[in-house]
Amino acid sequence: MIDKIYKADILIKQDIKAYLQMHQNKSLLRFITCGSVDDGKSTLIGRLLYDSKMIFEDQLAQLKVESKKTGVQGQEIDFALLVDGLNAEREQGITIDVAYRYFYTKKRKFIVADTPGHEQYTRNMVTGASNAQLAVILIDARKGVLTQTRRHSYVCHLLGIKNFILAINKMDLVDYDQVTFDAIVSDYKNFADSIGIEKFITIPISCLKGDNIAALSTKTKWYNGSTMLTYLEDVKILQNKGVGRNFHMPVQWVNRPNQNFRGFSGKIVAGTIKPGDKVRILPSGKTSHIDRIVTYNGDLNQAVCNQSITLTLKDEVDCSRGQIIVSASSSLKSADQFDTMLIWMDDKTLIPGRSYYLKIGTETVSAIVSKLKYKINVNTMEKIAAKTLKQNDISIVNVTTDRSIPFIPYNEDRALGGFILIDKITNATVGAGLINFALRRANNIHLQALDVTREYRAKLKNQKPAVIWMTGLSGSGKSSIANAVEKKLLQMKRHTFILDGDNVRLGLNKDLGFTNTDRVENIRRVGQVAKLMTDAGLIVIAAFISPFQSERDMVREMMDSNEFFEVFIDTPLSVAEERDVKGLYAQARSGQIKNFTGIDSPYEIPKNPNIHIKTIDLTIDEAAEQILKEIISQINM
Amino acid sequence: MNHLQCLEAEAIHIMREVISETSNPVMLYSSGKDSAVMLHLAKKAFYPSLPPFPLMHIDTTWKFQEMYKLRDKVDKNSGMKLIVYQNPEAKEEGINPFDHGALHTDMWKTEGLKQALDKYSFDVAFGGARRDEEKSRAKERIFSFRSSQHRWESKTQRPELWSIYNAHKSKGESIRVFPLSNWTELDIWQYIHLENIEIVSLYFARPRPTVERDGLILMVDDNRFPLNEGEEPEVRSIRFRTLGCYPLTGAVLSEATTLTEVIQETLLTTKSERYGRVIDKNQGTSMEVKKQQGYF
Structure with missing residues (x-):
């Protein structure tokens, strides 16, 4: 047991500078763990932290004491207590809200979102999934594919996650039986095919015993794949098809320290940019060229996706927060009516026709849900007619904004395809929207300019x-x-x-x-x-x-x-x-x-x-x- | 981009969102290493402008002297306004960590912070807290909404999707914003190393006068420290991993005098960062309770 607590890389002792150099160049992977209640999500994360030696002596000592007091694993360590950080969670033994955990291996740094399994906390799961690049779907080998397995897989798929690991847990409780494993995999594959998950990796594991987490288990000789950690380290992250071609930067803030400088600060959400590049400002459509890419560490010759920068333009064009600077070749379009997937998160019901704030990129507009087409039963994927939406409902709706906004369909680009709805009175975040496509209906009706004012x-x-x-x-x-x-x-x-x-x-x-x-x-x-x-x-x-x-x-x-x-x-x-x-x-x-x-x-x-x-x-x-x-x-x- | 560049870009994005969507933000500044990183990121986020908000130090009057020195230096050199706030009731009552235990943190820090935020009507306070520090922090949103009584309602946090933050609030309500949420202790050290950020020398090992209390090595930073009869402070080579009020902050024995040596030791230790903090130990969820009451 003692050798399992935090143990440092040998390079740290021998050559700290070389180690830091290596660590600095690690990439970042954000993933989410999900699955049904008691499938062992929190335990998996506890185990990953433990096996990648990220748990310190004092934390382990405290964990042992708490495991005896409130844990549900008898005399064994209850890893779930490491992540269930809220009082209410520890008392009830369930996960209510998403927790973020951090660990790194030789190859990567990881941010894990541990998300709740219960249906009434789906909105918290959506929060965790929205930034994840990969999902680990856990299944209890004794129970197989459950309603929650399906719901979580579906939500992850909706939110644009392309990489899936199907981890069949508690293999120790089914005697590491391959037939059981294969049956569950086949069952899941049918489901995954039906909702459009293109591929997933499968691993038989036991979070409690540590089988196939950090080391290959001797008890699953029939399994030819790698360990969970190896997969996480090596997996190539599949990108959305729309990302990477053209430069897009929503303007966050106009930077005006004095009269001689006017810069546009923002974070690049797609493409690259160089001084001299021709750009357009949306939605106005005005064009200019990039003059400088300004940063605290000096001007850059080029900036890439995900960098936070400040741009100056060669011309005095009108540009402010909420607008988007795009490369001249970008085909980014604007619209004011959208067919949208909407996930309702508030405990008050959605009322079609009511006005909400809609925030997308750095722009906030007024919007209404103009038509509720149907709800989706996330357990059966059936379409159901609906007049209103309740908390955790997922639906297809028409959204109308009070002015045109530039957008990209969500399945091509999360950054300009996803929005939140904010209640104008309570200020709560009440909905998450994923734009499918623009409705062209309004395009033919232009506001008639009247001669008599x-x-x-x-x-x-x-x-x-x-x-x-x-x-x-x-x-x-x-x-x-x-x-x-x-x-x-x-x-x-x-x-x-x-x-x-x-x-x-x-x-x-x-x-x-x-x-x-x-x-x-x-x-x-x-x-x-x-x-x-x-x-x-x-x-x-x-x-x-x-x-x-x-x-x-x-x-x-x-x-x-x-x-x-x-x-x-x-x-x-x-x-x-x-x-x-x-x-x-x-x-x-x-x-x-x-x-x-x-x-x-x-x-x-x-x-x-x-x-x-x-x-x-x-x-x-x-x-x-x-x-x-x-x-x-x-x-x- | 590597993971540090990703974290830096994310923190800058968060700071700019706050400036654009709220009316009166403030950045809390404690002269610790996380504060140093926050200040550095703020300079980067708004360059060539100065960060368009003041810094505020919630002073307990019991910080290490070196921390006050660095704070005063920042005040002089940063070009930003620095507000120092001390809870007048705590001052009047002479609240101190030796006689008053948990009340010390409650009065000076929690109450002091709430009073200061109310006094200046700040609607957003940037904090340097990280999710890897503590279990209840791991659950907190980057934009953490607080009621008009400064309470954190852990069960009804706003969903926070993608990098779209909801800064809407009613009068009197406020938001604590944590740009370093996704950073780890190692990320902070490595960033300080890479960016050459100035931090107080308390983080580096030096011979310092110390005594032992309840298994913690405490530094006798000034003559307010009550020594037992006949007790003489012992000079030991120590440094600190985390800094708070000096009578509540345990040191580690160390010979690490340079940043890379400190990082090396940090990576080789088998104890967690907050191990030396008295405040976290009272009970398993003491931080959650404090946060609900308005602590950071």
Whole structure:
């Protein structure tokens, strides 16, 4: 046992400088271990660290103590305790979140992502897989290919991993039986073929006993391959087909120390670059030539993929964060509608039509999932129709961005084909998207440039357009106050129009119901109508329950700045329910109406409304006066 | 590219993302070797500009004197603003590692850090922590989100895919960012060697006055160290693998006086890097608990 703890390379003792030279030139391999719960993922990593002599005396001593206390391996060392670093994980004996571990051998440095097996932590597994170049899929020899084996293999394949090692573990528990091994391999091959994994390497191992990990086992004489470590050291990493040809660098930061220097800092995601090379800036399409490649250690004659550099250009062209500098020959295209694989990660469901931030490369735009085509049952690969997505769902969707972004399909290039979705309110990372291809539909519809401008139309009416957006519970007084506001504006010779929830639902939106998805679409359409009316120069008064902050923000974003006023008509639920002008609360309480805001559907109170009307203390006329007072300076020319 | 070049490019990319997506970042600076590497990477990331953020030292008043000297030198020469923050309550109460045990780290470091971040409204703090240091660190994201109470919620970390980092947050919330996440101790040493980065001489063996406490060799760095009756510090040739408050940092006996000798010894040792740190030993998950409370 003692000889297994950290033991250094002989060269370190004899010639440290030669050793450092050798170590410096090692390449880096990032891999992921996955498989079903209890297949031994964490144990494998513990074993790899142990067998590559990366565990120190004090760590081993602590491990021995903890193994006795909380380990599940009896008197043997429980290697899983080395990687399960969180309290909750050690208590429950499961892996919850991805852990990263580091070790090196004579040939390579390795970063291992140890990922959870349980379905509810798939999002953490996706995190680990997104940066991995190789996947080790573990299978318990007694159990064979399980649902989780399939799900993890599929996720790894989706995320673009091309190298797979199928490690059949716990061979000691099946007497190192070749027939068992072959049967599992054949079973897995059928599955791998069906989802498009082109090749994989198979190894019979026992993580607990160490068979075929660092040394070939005497118990599997029928096995002709190498050890796990040898494979990891020697495996040639298969590249994506799109990487390597043309230069691509998303601009991270414009570097301006003084007026004489303007550089563009970024990390190269594809290709190489030299001073003098002709480049294009996307999406603007402007061209220039590279002047210098600037680094702290001096200018470079050439920079290669994955380097972080600063470029200067020969011409004063407009270029900023989010844009991409590409070689002139690059065929990188831009689009604003995509067919996308989407992995949903949030505990709140995805609502098609809701606006999220989409971050790709160094660019962040607004985006909506415009259509949910189908979900994929990751256990059977079946396509299932779906209206919303739950946490860990994998689906095919259409995504629409609010402006064109340069992209490459994910299976050709991870760097410009993968994006994350961010919730605009909670700021959580809610989804991971892999672009399949651009949808060309929108290309034929160009925004018609109008000869008569919106400014001209507004000027003719002697006003500035605006949207006064009243939000609040049913029966809070939105419609009454909206009417009062409109009358006062008309008396002031302003041109107005009221959009009212009930009226719109009888016409434009009569195909929509009251599910969350339909509520979002309802507001999106009303927002678009309000937008057209402001273009016509009108002051629009909108009275909608509009229960979700994100939709109210979505409408705000559609308008020009300072044209949108969120007015919170604040009436306590008890008061609104007591009034119950339309008798709706009574019906909701008795269950005749479903999804009624305030009863069985949520109302999100505005965080920072422009105007806050507390109806309890005010008459309708006073409320209207207060609103007018706040907006009058904004609508006067 | 070799693995060190990959790690350097990754760290630079991370720093530039922070600058572009957040409003008021700060880089924590302790004058240790990881801080030295961080500062060096920051200079590289923004060259020819200076790093567009200040440095901040959360001072416990119990660091080694040599660390203060290097800190002051960096303050003078880096061209960057350096903020030194000491928790006024800890100062007033005279909190020290000899009398107050765990409270010392809690008050000076954890509370001090939280107070300083609040005082200057920093929304991002760069830290030099590495995942190979400790088990709960191995679980942490590169962009590690903290609540407005500075808490780390280990169970609900944001997914972090590819190299796309989510820096969105609400007012009062903050993010700790760890550009050295994927570096190992050996990577740090090798990088210092290759890039010729200045580090405090405490990392090199020299004869220094020492005493032994609970199996650790401690350096008597100033006259605040309470000696037992009749006890005389013994001069031994020692160096440090990791640096913290001097009464809490164990030394190793060593003859390694050059960087390559230090690396050689580090590679030949059978003990882990944080072996000499009292703070990690209390219980198996003490670092996780500290991090949830707002420690780095």
